[in-house]
Amino acid sequence: MINVRVKYSEQDLQEFKEIIDKKIARAQEDLTLLKAAYKNDADNGTDDTSPSFKSFDEGSEVMNKEANVQLAIRQEKFIRDLKNALLRIENKTYGVCRVTNKLIQKERLRIVPHATLSIEAKRKQ
Numbered sequence: 001m002i003n004v005r006v007k008y009s010e011q012d013l014q015e016f017k018e019i020i021d022k023k024i025a026r027a028q029e030d031l032t033l034l035k036a037a038y039k040n041d042a043d044n045g046t047d048d049t050s051p052s053f054k055s056f057d058e059g060s061e062v063m064n065k066e067a068n069v070q071l072a073i074r075q076e077k078f079i080r081d082l083k084n085a086l087l088r089i090e091n092k093t094y095g096v097c098r099v100t101n102k103l104i105q106k107e108r109l110r111i112v113p114h115a116t117l118s119i120e121a122k123r124k125q
Contacts, residue, residue, distance in 0.1 A: 081114035
């Protein structure tokens with residue numbers, strides 16, 4: 001049996017590249033907003049409020065800052081995963097499941113363009 005290498009056409013790869021480029025641009029905008037949010041949380045105008053409110057506000061401010069930092073970390077990973085998908089497009093391995101070596105469904109890649117597993121392989125995890 002001849003081992004035929006499966007891959008998407010140049011036209012398909014170009015479509016996925018455009019989807020990924022748009023997602024990266026949007027993700028980087030979101031990341032910028034998240035970073036601005038946790039860097040600018042230091043002064044939220046509670047100087048004139050009573051000390052008890054101020055300490056309560058500071059506690060919730062720390063929680064918000066931590067939540068924003070966690071979101072920023074996830075966003076950075078998402079961007080890295082998308083950039084890795086672009087590399088796979090360049091070397092023509094994009095869209096091939098790393099477990100089954102079959103093509104990942106186009107519908108899945110349009111929704112999750114950085115996917116490296118087919119639904120079949122994902123369900124087995």
